[in-house]
Amino acid sequence: MVRILRGLAHKYFSDEEAVILFLLLLTGIVFIILFGAMLAPAIASLIIAFILQGLVAKLHKMGVPELVAILGVFVVFLGVLVGVIFGLLPLIWTQVSNLAGETPRIIRELQSYLELLPDEYPHLISVEAVDAVYQQVSNEVAHMTQWLVSFSLSSIPDVVALLIYMVLVPILVFFFLKDRKVLVRSVGRMLPPQRPMMIRIWQEVNMQCANYVRGKAVEILIVGGVTYVAFKFLGMPYAALLSLLVGLSVVIPYIGAAVVTIPVAIIALFAFGWGSQFIWVMVAYGIIQGLDGNVLVPILFSEVNNLHPVAIIVAVLFFGGIWGLWGVFFAIPLATVLKAIFSAWPVKESQPAPAATE
Known part of the structure; x- marks a missing residue:
């Protein structure tokens, strides 16, 4: 041991x-x-x-x-x-x-x-x-x-x-x-003067998290805004509330879209019944989700290393269990930070054992 x-x-x-x-x-x-x-x-x-x-x-x-x-x-x-x-x-x-x-x-x-x-x-x-x-x-x-x-x-x-x-x-x-530069220099004075590994990790974390967080902010605005316009055009009740939920759902990939689909379908069903209007609402919602996943996400996050779906689910469960709702919202950025740190962490290869001589 x-x-x-x-x-x-x-x-x-x-x-x-x-x-x-x-x-x-x-x-x-x-x-x-x-x-x-x-x-x-x-x-x-x-x-x-x-x-x-x-x-x-x-x-x-x-x-x-x-x-x-x-x-x-x-x-x-x-x-x-x-x-x-x-x-x-x-x-x-x-x-x-x-x-x-x-x-x-x-x-x-x-x-x-x-x-x-x-x-x-x-x-x-x-x-x-x-x-x-x-x-x-x-x-x-x-x-x-x-x-x-x-x-x-x-x-x-x-x-x-x-x-x-x-x-x-x-x-x-x-x-x-x-005062961003002043604050960064103040923090830097408390660190070792020679820190190439920390600088490399910081650059990796900064690039990954900056692209992810800013991309998610833009994605929330676009998806929520387009959803609101589509729901208002189709006469969907509670359009502002539902579009807010749809916009925030992109913060949690896979899980968010699956969860938000339920209230959208229920409200559309009780508003329009099993008719063509209900079908149009669900088709519009499906198109928005499809364009978000296949067009918007690749454009906004082209420079971000994608996390595996299993890693996303585990991060949501872990950080959500620690910090509740805030942990759910910040689970993916925190997982991205950890991935960037692990990718840049120095690993010293173990020396192979010397071959036995006859």
């Missing part, structure tokens, strides 16, 4: 810089787990600044002075933030409230659909199975309705926290953008 551990240490930690990097990563993970909730505004601001820095760099390459580019991008960010807070969120909340009010009618219609199944398919579906499904759906809807009511009541004290976020996040984003 000691020999195996010594061999692993020689293979992966023979470089002093690798040991320092491992300790830094371990310290950072423990720090985020312990103080992540407290530093959530700073972490969110850092991620937003990281996304916006790509646009600043592109404007600077086009000849725009860096400070002017930073101010321009920051003004656009403020405009989008104000539009989301005062335009999109009230609309989403109104549609969520309306959907909660429509829930009893949906349950009654669902019961009528379920009651017909044993008569039409007596050899496949029994009355007991239908009753069990209906009871399960009723319980889940009741829990969801209770959660909405309790959330609306418990969220009143969080208004102050929301106001703090609205003030702190834009300020932090601005300073992260303006």
